[in-house]
Amino acid sequence: MIIELDFILENVLIIGVLLITVFLVIYSINVLALRLFYKDWKVSLYAGALLLQIGEFSFILGPLGFSSGIIEDYGYQLIISTIALSLFLSPFWKSLTRKTVGKILNGNSTRLT
Numbered sequence: 001m002i003i004e005l006d007f008i009l010e011n012v013l014i015i016g017v018l019l020i021t022v023f024l025v026i027y028s029i030n031v032l033a034l035r036l037f038y039k040d041w042k043v044s045l046y047a048g049a050l051l052l053q054i055g056e057f058s059f060i061l062g063p064l065g066f067s068s069g070i071i072e073d074y075g076y077q078l079i080i081s082t083i084a085l086s087l088f089l090s091p092f093w094k095s096l097t098r099k100t101v102g103k104i105l106n107g108n109s110t111r112l113t
Helices: 005-010 012-036 041-050 058-067 073-106
Strands: none
Touching: 005 012, 005 073, 012 041, 012 073, 041 073, 058 073
């Protein structure tokens, strides 16, 4: 209800860059943190993808920042759009990661065990 599709279409480049940045930063942090706890690469890469999305709690923080005047309308729309698209795209990232990690680490197998 709070997502404006016109805003997303008008700012597709900025939102795309934000999504790529968020995905790469969060994914890298997750993978490195899991590797520090002595998990193997396969588990770390896949678990990093499972923990990727920004999270629903951000839908509370965005409006709170907007209503308190910390962020303006443009920033608010960027935040809401990025959160919503990250939640929408994260299952596809998980599936892609599972297939890619399976192929890279297990030959042609797409199954992670």
